[in-house]
Amino acid sequence: MAERTAVLGVGQTKYQTTRGDVSLPGLVREAAYRALEDAEVGWDDIDAVVVGKAPDFFEGVMQPELFLAEALGAVGKPLLRVHTAGSVGGSTAVVAASLVQAGIHRRVLTLGFEKQSESNATWALSLPQPFSVSINAGAGGYFSPIIRQYMARTNAPELIGCMVAFKDRQHALLNPYAHLQQKELTFDQVVESPMLWEPIRFSETCPSSDGACAIVLGDEAAGDASTKPVAWIHGAALRSEANNFPGRDEVNPQASRDCADDVFAQAGITDRRGEIDEVEMYVPFSWYEPMWLESLGFCEIGDGWKLVEEGATHLDGGDLPVNCSGGVLSSNPIGASGMIRFAEAALQVRGMAGDHQVDGARKAFGHAYGGGAQYYAMWIVGADKPTS
């Protein structure tokens, strides 16, 4: 049986367009210190460090985990880097958790980061292959055709995406760490914002953020010893698939479904919508909320947009609140974005999410995807220790 594993502490930086006051090492150190403070442990208590970020050509620093080793207190300790594109923050947390679950380490610090102000993501995601046709404009250009397919399959009303975007920006106002704080934003402004990658509007896309997120994970004894509430891991799973093969379901990829089935089975959850109290889901483009609601089995295939329309995913009054933190649509330091989802899920079940807390949350779902919607990382955390 795997060692029971808990989130002991979480640390985030305030997400914003430019953190010009800190270098990359300064940025990650800030998140790491906050996580250590929250976990009430010091550097000496950490046995290993697991780091994730977007591909190196974003900031143009090769293998930054090596140059960040000192800032992360990792000198002389095992230091591991995880690579799974946009899902990397989630995958990194799952890998870190596995080191505790396997009984290898007692406490592991895991951290994801991105300094988009020192990078050009659209350039990095539009790198042409030599002698091929270069017409793909960043991530939006890639995901727009998939969203169009979802709309065609489900006949979802045209403004569902705008509803998601408006909801997440309202949630962000309750999270002081969120990048976008658009107090004056109206739903009509979301609808009227310009089309970038039709059918994706400007307001339905994520911002470019600087930021880092860190989590301290501990074994059962460390979790039991904590003076603060901890978040127990009830399930953690990774899946991936190729991004182009005959018959690939791009809207609802098999790797996504398999990963969800695995993590819910580990957690012993059969009524997904009923038993999960909050979902932190990777939604960089608004339409991915209804798409993932279906793929993750929170509703029937074709019904995801109905949950959005009826307000089920709102913190205020919804039975399945999604992205109470404001989500990726409100903060996107790419390499950290997946880990933020995992960390925010943990904060919810610890009762430490502040103004965006779901009252009485006992189980929460953290989710990340990346690449051509081909890499998946998920975990379920609970306020109670898992029984098995």
Add this chain to the structure above:
Amino acid sequence: MSTDPSVTPAALSGEVHLPEKLADVEPVRSVRTPIRLEYDFIPGAASSGYLNAFADRKILGQRSPVDGAVFVPPRGVDPRHGAATPDYVELPDTGHVGGFCVTRLPIPGRDDLEIPYVSAWIHLDGADIGFLGLVAGIDTSEVRMGMRVRAVWKPDDQLGRTAENILYWEPSGGPDIPVTAAGTNAWHAKQITESEEQAAGEGR
């Protein structure tokens, strides 16, 4: 975790004191360092065959030895089965539009593209995956999934060993492929049709 991001972690709250001789120096906040990298591109066996064929106005794919699925561009492997795909297949320059995007912002390195433009997954007749192409010769609002298209090539004297020989894809007329059998739906639609034909054959 502190719910207040403005609170500096205690360990970082100490003051930084500069040496006296640096006291009046303007702090450097960032440095811009443009870099460039030049490299030789060696495309590998499958891509070499594909790129060389373009010089003769031909589009080559590769066939899976497992179930006959045709991949374009060829990568030398069927990723579903981990099987090598040594056999090339010549494909026509006609097909249909699968998923597509109407892009309304410029992209790096393509100043020549007029905005808005349509990038689409082109599913060639006889191929079982799509590849990216530009769709033009039609108003962007008229493009649809399942629309039949054909390649518009550069003049013969400008052809090179590159996929850029195809300037864009234009509507070729004829009835659309139904959305349920277009793009990434095509493979499953074909399996169903084949099993129905097989069932009909067995019935005879």
